[in-house]
Amino acid sequence: MDASARMNLKELARKLDLSPTTVSRALNGYPEVNAATRERVAEAARRYNYQPNTRAIRLATGRAMAIGHVIPLATRHEIVNPVFADFIAGAGEIYSRNGYDMLLSVVPDDTEERAYRELKSRGTVDGVIVHGPRLNDERIPLLVELGIPFVVHGRATGTESPYAWVDVNNRRAFQRATEFLFDLGHRRIGLINGLEFMDFAIRRRRGYEDALAARGIAPDPEMMVSEEMTEGAGYRAARRMLALPHPPTALIASSMIMGLGARRAVEDLGMKMGRDVSIIIHDDELSYMRNGEDVPIFTATRSSVREAGRLAADMLLGMVQGKLTSPAEHLMEAELIIGGSTGPYRS
Amino acid sequence: MDASARMNLKELARKLDLSPTTVSRALNGYPEVNAATRERVAEAARRYNYQPNTRAIRLATGRAMAIGHVIPLATRHEIVNPVFADFIAGAGEIYSRNGYDMLLSVVPDDTEERAYRELKSRGTVDGVIVHGPRLNDERIPLLVELGIPFVVHGRATGTESPYAWVDVNNRRAFQRATEFLFDLGHRRIGLINGLEFMDFAIRRRRGYEDALAARGIAPDPEMMVSEEMTEGAGYRAARRMLALPHPPTALIASSMIMGLGARRAVEDLGMKMGRDVSIIIHDDELSYMRNGEDVPIFTATRSSVREAGRLAADMLLGMVQGKLTSPAEHLMEAELIIGGSTGPYRS
DNA sequence: AATCACATTCAAACCGCTTTGGGTGCCACA
DNA sequence: TGTGGCACCCAAAGCGGTTTGAATGTGATT
Numbered sequence: 001m002d003a004s005a006r007m008n009l010k011e012l013a014r015k016l017d018l019s020p021t022t023v024s025r026a027l028n029g030y031p032e033v034n035a036a037t038r039e040r041v042a043e044a045a046r047r048y049n050y051q052p053n054t055r056a057i058r059l060a061t062g063r064a065m066a067i068g069h070v071i072p073l074a075t076r077h078e079i080v081n082p083v084f085a086d087f088i089a090g091a092g093e094i095y096s097r098n099g100y101d102m103l104l105s106v107v108p109d110d111t112e113e114r115a116y117r118e119l120k121s122r123g124t125v126d127g128v129i130v131h132g133p134r135l136n137d138e139r140i141p142l143l144v145e146l147g148i149p150f151v152v153h154g155r156a157t158g159t160e161s162p163y164a165w166v167d168v169n170n171r172r173a174f175q176r177a178t179e180f181l182f183d184l185g186h187r188r189i190g191l192i193n194g195l196e197f198m199d200f201a202i203r204r205r206r207g208y209e210d211a212l213a214a215r216g217i218a219p220d221p222e223m224m225v226s227e228e229m230t231e232g233a234g235y236r237a238a239r240r241m242l243a244l245p246h247p248p249t250a251l252i253a254s255s256m257i258m259g260l261g262a263r264r265a266v267e268d269l270g271m272k273m274g275r276d277v278s279i280i281i282h283d284d285e286l287s288y289m290r291n292g293e294d295v296p297i298f299t300a301t302r303s304s305v306r307e308a309g310r311l312a313a314d315m316l317l318g319m320v321q322g323k324l325t326s327p328a329e330h331l332m333e334a335e336l337i338i339g340g341s342t343g344p345y346r347s
Numbered sequence: 348m349d350a351s352a353r354m355n356l357k358e359l360a361r362k363l364d365l366s367p368t369t370v371s372r373a374l375n376g377y378p379e380v381n382a383a384t385r386e387r388v389a390e391a392a393r394r395y396n397y398q399p400n401t402r403a404i405r406l407a408t409g410r411a412m413a414i415g416h417v418i419p420l421a422t423r424h425e426i427v428n429p430v431f432a433d434f435i436a437g438a439g440e441i442y443s444r445n446g447y448d449m450l451l452s453v454v455p456d457d458t459e460e461r462a463y464r465e466l467k468s469r470g471t472v473d474g475v476i477v478h479g480p481r482l483n484d485e486r487i488p489l490l491v492e493l494g495i496p497f498v499v500h501g502r503a504t505g506t507e508s509p510y511a512w513v514d515v516n517n518r519r520a521f522q523r524a525t526e527f528l529f530d531l532g533h534r535r536i537g538l539i540n541g542l543e544f545m546d547f548a549i550r551r552r553r554g555y556e557d558a559l560a561a562r563g564i565a566p567d568p569e570m571m572v573s574e575e576m577t578e579g580a581g582y583r584a585a586r587r588m589l590a591l592p593h594p595p596t597a598l599i600a601s602s603m604i605m606g607l608g609a610r611r612a613v614e615d616l617g618m619k620m621g622r623d624v625s626i627i628i629h630d631d632e633l634s635y636m637r638n639g640e641d642v643p644i645f646t647a648t649r650s651s652v653r654e655a656g657r658l659a660a661d662m663l664l665g666m667v668q669g670k671l672t673s674p675a676e677h678l679m680e681a682e683l684i685i686g687g688s689t690g691p692y693r694s
Numbered sequence: 695a696a697t698c699a700c701a702t703t704c705a706a707a708c709c710g711c712t713t714t715g716g717g718t719g720c721c722a723c724a
Numbered sequence: 725t726g727t728g729g730c731a732c733c734c735a736a737a738g739c740g741g742t743t744t745g746a747a748t749g750t751g752a753t754t
Contacts, residue, residue: 368735
């Protein structure tokens with residue numbers, strides 16, 4: 001009936017009075033095809049709106065032409081996090097540009113291993129992206145064992161064998177943020193961090209401690225909170241710290257959303273952010289959570305998650321297509337941007 | 348080499364000394380197979396860890412065993428919204444439970460039409476979910492024309508022909524929220540809404556106006572804001588309205604995040620939410636943005652986006668598998684939950 | 695004029711499964 | 725004793741591409 005749905009290689013070949021072999025070769029850019037013929041084929045393909053059937057290609061080539069993202073549906077902690085949507089958006093851009101599909105598997109986190117094994121044995125994807133790496137993440141050795149190409153968004157402290165990753169320099173970012181506050185004269189600086197079984201949280205804490213150490217200050221457990229990254233947690237953490245006998249005069253929050261909570265706590269106490277208490281956040285540049293439109297509201301260490309998605313996807317496609325051999329690594333530096341949420345220390 | 352990767356139907360059949368036909372039938376539950384044989388086959392499949400190759404199944408059956416979600420990568424407005432991640436999580440659950448894959452295509456929004464056409468002609472998916480329906484959404488007639496089964500998350504005002512959808516009763520929800528505020532004695536109620544080319548925003552506004560009309564109050568343009576759903580927009584909207592000569596004593600915000608902005612504005616002005624200004628939000632129950640852990644912070648109209656994802660996926664699979672014939676419709680009612688952000692009117 | 699390299703093209707096998715259209719053997723029934 | 729029906733199983737033909745191994749024609753080389 002409708003041409004757009006029915007036209008296939010054989011049919012096209014018949015119309016051109018050529019063999020399917022030649023048509024296939026012409027379209028796929030093989031050299032052993034006469035230039036004139038190639039043009040004729042291309043023209044006909046265009047005219048009849050020929051789109052090769054993906055299912056057939058996949059079967060014939062043995063490649064899935066798809067990249068998988070396994071999302072553990074958290075029974076314990078919430079991992080369907082806001083960062084995810086933006087990362088996906090970045091990666092997806094690259095996939096479609098290269099003719100790859102993006103496959104999401106949402107699986108209960110206790111069946112994650114099985115999910116990866118199935119992906120392998122059914123051959124549904126050519127590679128996977130690993131999200132939210134944890135301390136000693138078991139997924140990495142598993143994927144190595146299975147021989148599935150993969151790129152980790154982040155790194156997994158505790159894993160010694162090499163693997164491909166894209167990460168922001170969390171440690172350096174938080175070190176700089178802390179130093180920046182020191183330079184402003186602050187001495188008591190609170191850290192409102194994510195849960196520290198997540199790798200990024202571990203590194204951020206280290207960066208924070210590095211900066212303290214450089215000033216010869218011992219880290220104070222009272223000034224460090226590790227919690228779910230919600231507005232409420234940010235609020236409670238700030239609230240508690242600000243109620244201490246020696247309250248912090250500056251806070252570093254691990255995300256925009258925690259920062260919003262911290263700000264609320266500050267304002268609840270009748271203080272003004274940027275004047276009475278300085279706040280620095282880490283800003284992932286989420287599309288629906290901008291840090292101010294023109295002028296940044298929060299001083300922040302900034303690094304685009306969407307860009308990370310693009311880089312990771314690029315890297316993975318390179319691996320899948322055999323262009324990359326050794327595990328690549330890409331460390332993105334966060335930018336420190338100055339907003340209105342920080343100011344000099346006032347006694 | 349490794350059995351898990353190599354074992355295929357032919358091989359399994361050989362080991363069992365049966366034809367591929369019979370093995371296939373046995374595994375797929377066809378009746379014309381001896382019970383004993385079936386058991387023998389099942390046992391062998393288990394033992395050799397046989398997983399049928401998805402690519403081959405897809406080609407042979409002509410079904411893609413996949414559902415597509417096309418995400419327009421907004422050049423104009425940001426649509427990679429936070430709601431998306433949770434919806435996906437819900438839908439994905441259903442897909443994997445039914446052996447379907449979830450395919451995301453991230454495409455620049457000016458090539459969206461082409462994306463759908465390709466999906467059709469390449470046969471990569473069996474159906475699609477339409478996200479973020481707009482006024483007179485062009486995607487609906489397009490999909491009808493292409494003959495791709497689809498379910499809309501939301502509805503598209505202006506589309507007259509029937510189509511399948513899952514939506515929350517936005518109109519009713521906002522009407523109830525407004526009435527609730529009236530019952531508390533409030534008379535000047537501000538609406539902080541999303542952009543009104545989005546269908547849900549149109550309906551929410553109508554619900555709000557319905558409630559006003561029922562009290563014989565004419566809607567005041569000054570009390571209605573339509574903006575991107577960000578914290579900043581919520582803040583500015585509230586700020587502006589509260590600075591009016593006759594400021595509102597209650598606000599309704601279209602999302603948690605706008606509500607946070609509104610709250611900040613209230614507190615910025617030295618007022619207390621729930622006492623000086625009441626705020627009701629619409630709460631999509633996003634996993635990473637809970638409205639309080641035990642007691643709700645905000646009074647809210649609540650409806651789970653994740654649940655909507657499950658329902659939509661279920662509906663679509665029903666359509667794809669031919670179990671559903673006429674376009675189904677599912678209207679979810681939002682629940683009104685009382686939190687601490689609302690209180691009686693105080694002059 | 696025979697030979698060879700090269701450029702083009704094609705027939706057929708293959709990817710791994712489903713499904714159509716028969717077989718075959720056995721038992722009940724007339 | 726022939727016949728029909730049933731239960732069970734199989735060979736082979738797809739599905740729509742890619743890829744291998746030849747075949748053909750042509751001009752250059754000897």
